[in-house]
Amino acid sequence: MTGPIEISFLILQADSDVEPDPVKGLLWVVSGLMLLIAIAQLRQFIQRRSELEKKVKKRTRQVEKANRELATLRKFSAVVSEISTQFINLEPSRIEEEIPKALERTAKILGAQRSNIFLADREKDPDSKDFLVRLAYQWKGKDVPSIPEELHEVRPSKFRWVMGLYFGGSPIVVEDFDKNLPAKAVRELSLARQIGWGSVAIIPMMVEGRVIGDVNFCTLGDARMSLPRTIVDDLRTVGQVFANALDRRRRAEDMQELREDALRAEERERTRISRELHDQLGGALSGLRIHSRDLQRRLAESNSDLIEYAERMTGIIDQTLPDVRRICTELRPAMLDELDIVQALEWQAHQLKAHNGIQCEFSARMSEEFRPDSERDVAIYRIVQELLTNVLRHAGASRVEMSLSHDPSSGLTLMVADDGCGFDLEEARRKRDHFGLRGIGERVEYLQGEVEFQSSGSGVTVVVNIPEEGEDG
Numbered sequence: 218m219t220g221p222i223e224i225s226f227l228i229l230q231a232d233s234d235v236e237p238d239p240v241k242g243l244l245w246v247v248s249g250l251m252l253l254i255a256i257a258q259l260r261q262f263i264q265r266r267s268e269l270e271k272k273v274k275k276r277t278r279q280v281e282k283a284n285r286e287l288a289t290l291r292k293f294s295a296v297v298s299e300i301s302t303q304f305i306n307l308e309p310s311r312i313e314e315e316i317p318k319a320l321e322r323t324a325k326i327l328g329a330q331r332s333n334i335f336l337a338d339r340e341k342d343p344d345s346k347d348f349l350v351r352l353a354y355q356w357k358g359k360d361v362p363s364i365p366e367e368l369h370e371v372r373p374s375k376f377r378w379v380m381g382l383y384f385g386g387s388p389i390v391v392e393d394f395d396k397n398l399p400a401k402a403v404r405e406l407s408l409a410r411q412i413g414w415g416s417v418a419i420i421p422m423m424v425e426g427r428v429i430g431d432v433n434f435c436t437l438g439d440a441r442m443s444l445p446r447t448i449v450d451d452l453r454t455v456g457q458v459f460a461n462a463l464d465r466r467r468r469a470e471d472m473q474e475l476r477e478d479a480l481r482a483e484e485r486e487r488t489r490i491s492r493e494l495h496d497q498l499g500g501a502l503s504g505l506r507i508h509s510r511d512l513q514r515r516l517a518e519s520n521s522d523l524i525e526y527a528e529r530m531t532g533i534i535d536q537t538l539p540d541v542r543r544i545c546t547e548l549r550p551a552m553l554d555e556l557d558i559v560q561a562l563e564w565q566a567h568q569l570k571a572h573n574g575i576q577c578e579f580s581a582r583m584s585e586e587f588r589p590d591s592e593r594d595v596a597i598y599r600i601v602q603e604l605l606t607n608v609l610r611h612a613g614a615s616r617v618e619m620s621l622s623h624d625p626s627s628g629l630t631l632m633v634a635d636d637g638c639g640f641d642l643e644e645a646r647r648k649r650d651h652f653g654l655r656g657i658g659e660r661v662e663y664l665q666g667e668v669e670f671q672s673s674g675s676g677v678t679v680v681v682n683i684p685e686e687g688e689d690g
Contacts, residue, residue, distance in 0.1 A: 285443070286443065286445035286447065286448075289326065289327075289443060289445070289448070290445065290447055290448055290451065292326055293323070293326045293327070293448060293451055294451055296322050296323060296326055297323065297451055297454050297455055297458060300319045300322065300323070300458055301454070301458045303315065303319075304319075304458060304461065304462040304465075305461075307462075309465050309466045309468075309469030309470075310469070310665070312462050312463070312465065312466040313466065316334065316354050316459070316462065316463075317354055317355075317356050319458075319459070320332040320333075320334065320354060320355075320356040320432070321356045323434070323455060324356060324358075324434050327418070327434050327442050327443070327444065328436070328440075328441075328442045328443055329418075329434035329435055329436060329442055330357065330358045330361045330435065330436050330437055330440060331355070331356070331357040331358065331361050331364075331434075331435050331436075331437070332355070332356045332357075332432070332433065332434045332435075333352060333354065333355045333356075333364060333432070333433055334352075334353050334354040334355075334422075334430060334431070334432045334433075334459060334463075335350035335351060335352055335353060335371065335430045335431050335432075335433070336350060336351055336353040336429065336430035336463070337349070337350050337428060337429050337430045338350070338351065343384060343427065343428050345374075346372070346374050347372075348372065348373065348374060349370050349371060349372045349373075350370070350371055350373065350430050350431060351369060351370050352364060352368075352369040352370075353430070361437065362413075362437075364412065365411075365412070368408075368411070368412065375404060376402075376404050376405050376408070377401060377402075377404070378398075378399060378401055378402040378405055379402075379405055379419070382421075383419070383421050383428065383431070384421070384428055385421075386421050386423045386428075386453070386456075387421070387453075388418060388419065388420045388421075388449055388452040388453060388456070389417075389418070389419040389420075390417075390418045390419075390444050390449065390452070391409075391414075391416060391417050391418075392416045392441060392442065392444055393415075393416065393441065394406055394409045394410075394414060394415075394416075412435075412437075413437045413438060414435050414436070414437065415435070415436040415437055415438050415439055415440045415441055416435065416436045416440075416441045416442045416444070417433060417434070417435040417436075417442075418433060418434045418435070418442065418444055418452060419431050419432075419433040420432050420433065420452050420453065420455055420456035421456055422456045422457070422459055422460035422463070423456070423457070423460055424460050424461070424464045429460055429463065429464065430460075430463075431456070432455060432456055432459050473662065473663070476659055476662060476663050477663055480596070480659070480660065480663055481592075494541055494544060498541055502534055502537055502538050502541060503538070505534055506531065506534045506535065506538065509527060509530050509531040509534055510531060512527050513527040513528055513531055557589050557594070558589065558594040558597055558598065558621070559581045559583065559621060561594070561598050562579055562581070562597075562598070562601055562619060562621060563579050563581075565579075565598075565601055565602065565605060565619075566578070566579035566617075566619060569605055569608075569609075569617065573609060575608070575609075575614060575615060575616065575617060576615065576616045576617070577616075577617040577618075577619065578616075578617070578618050578619070579618075579619040579620070579621075580619075580620045580621075581620065581621045581622070582620070582621075582622040582623070583621070583622070583623045584623045584624060584625055586623075586625045587623040593629075593664055593683065596660045596663055596664055597621075597629070597631060597664075597681075597683075599656075599660055600631065600657055600660050600661070600681060601619065601631070601633060603656055603657055604633045604657070604679055605617070605633075607677075608635045608637060611637070611638075611640065612635050612637025612638060612639075612676070612677065613637050613638050614635035614636050614637030614676065615636060616635065616636045617633065617634070617635045617636075618632070618633075618634045618635075619631075619632065619633050619634075620632045625685065626685075627682070627684070627685075628666075628682065628683050628684040628685045629666075629681075629682070629683040630680065630681070630682050630683075631679075631680070631681040631683070632678065632679070632680050632681075633678070633679045634676060634677070634678040634679070635676045635677055636675060636676040637676050637677065638674065638676075639672040639673050639674055639675065639676055639677050640672055640677065654670075657679075661681055661683075664683045665683075665684060666681060666682050666683035666684060667681070667682045668680070668681045668682075669681075669682075
């Protein structure tokens with residue numbers, strides 16, 4: 218390329234008739250230098266502009282990524298808050314069916330393809346090498362494979378890098394197993410490749426400082442989750458939400474087991490006391506009655522004035538024996554072992570009318586699919602027994618209607634209604650032991666059923682619904 222100076226001299230030499238003018242040449246040189254400076258400045262400007270555009274594009278991408286992460290975080294936080302509120306207000310018996318739905322909602326926001334909950338073996342000490350967690354719940358996207366069966370049980374103690382975070386309650390987030398794992402996480406990398414993880418978030422679930430399991434979200438193959446660092450606190454919240462829900466369900470199950478054990482123990486104790494009353498006291502009274510009759514006969518032969526006392530004693534014994542039999546029957550009616558629940562309730566209705574003068578009508582409508590169940594039938598008998606006791610003690614009723622029906626789709630329905638004075642339902646709810654409502658409620662819960670009380674000045678109606686075994690109560 219010919220520069221401005223060379224161009225200036227060429228121009229001067231081209232005009233052979235004109236003497237070279239040093240001033241003119243100098244002007245050409247200055248012009249050339251100024252042109253060079255302008256070109257350099259232009260190049261520098263273009264370079265700076267290009268760099269600035271690159272920075273702007275990079276910054277724009279960062280802002281867009283931050284906005285996406287912020288949107289994800291907000292959406293995730295909102296969903297976690299909704300799930301938390303839902304689980305707090307949810308009946309423990311429904312938590313089981315709602316957990317997979319909650320897993321799906323959270324997994325989809327994170328971009329996970331599969332989500333699982335592993336629960337710890339309660340019999341194992343978390344500090345022991347035998348401590349393990351088992352797959353309890355799973356959600357997976359369409360066409361996504363399930364966890365291999367051989368990995369349904371995992372021992373966290375085998376994974377050194379994970380252990381410190383896991384038992385400390387910190388979420389373990391790996392967005393790329395080829396880049397984000399430390400050198401010591403050899404077994405973790407091997408497990409990830411065996412499962413086929415692309416990215417994963419494992420959140421320990423803690424209750425009172427103890428690990429009860431974990432909830433995890435993952436992608437498979439080349440797919441990746443977007444897990445900004447700011448979402449870690451919300452992941453902890455997710456773990457706590459699921460942990461609290463599962464702990465509530467576990468405590469409810471433990472309480473239900475305690476109630477069931479208590480009711481079984483009560484029936485066993487009732488049977489034992491009934492048997493001892495019948496065998497010991499009943500036998501003693503029967504023997505005493507025989508002797509009193511013999512004494513009465515001998516006194517009559519000797520014309521003794523004591524015969525009147527002997528007759529009174531015999532009369533007291535004759536009155537006591539039926540009471541003992543009645544108490545034994547109430548403690549453990551023999552018909553519960555010999556008759557079905559319909560016949561047992563018919564007997565109760567007859568007893569109420571025969572011994573107390575209260576008109577009691579009982580009707581039954583049972584389907585062909587109805588089958589006896591000892592524990593359920595005893596519980597129903599006790600519920601009716603308690604309700605009829607309330608009628609005698611508090612209602613002042615002259616009439617009682619009872620019905621028992623069975624439908625394969627809805628289960629058993631028991632109805633007991635009287636025409637008595639009724640009672641204040643709000644007061645009864647405040648005083649759970651009022652009118653034996655606590656015992657009735659516990660037996661209904663034991664049967665996983667529902668009970669409804671309706672009270673007015675014209676009487677009380679109690680309806681008990683008991684689902685078929687296997688249905689939700």
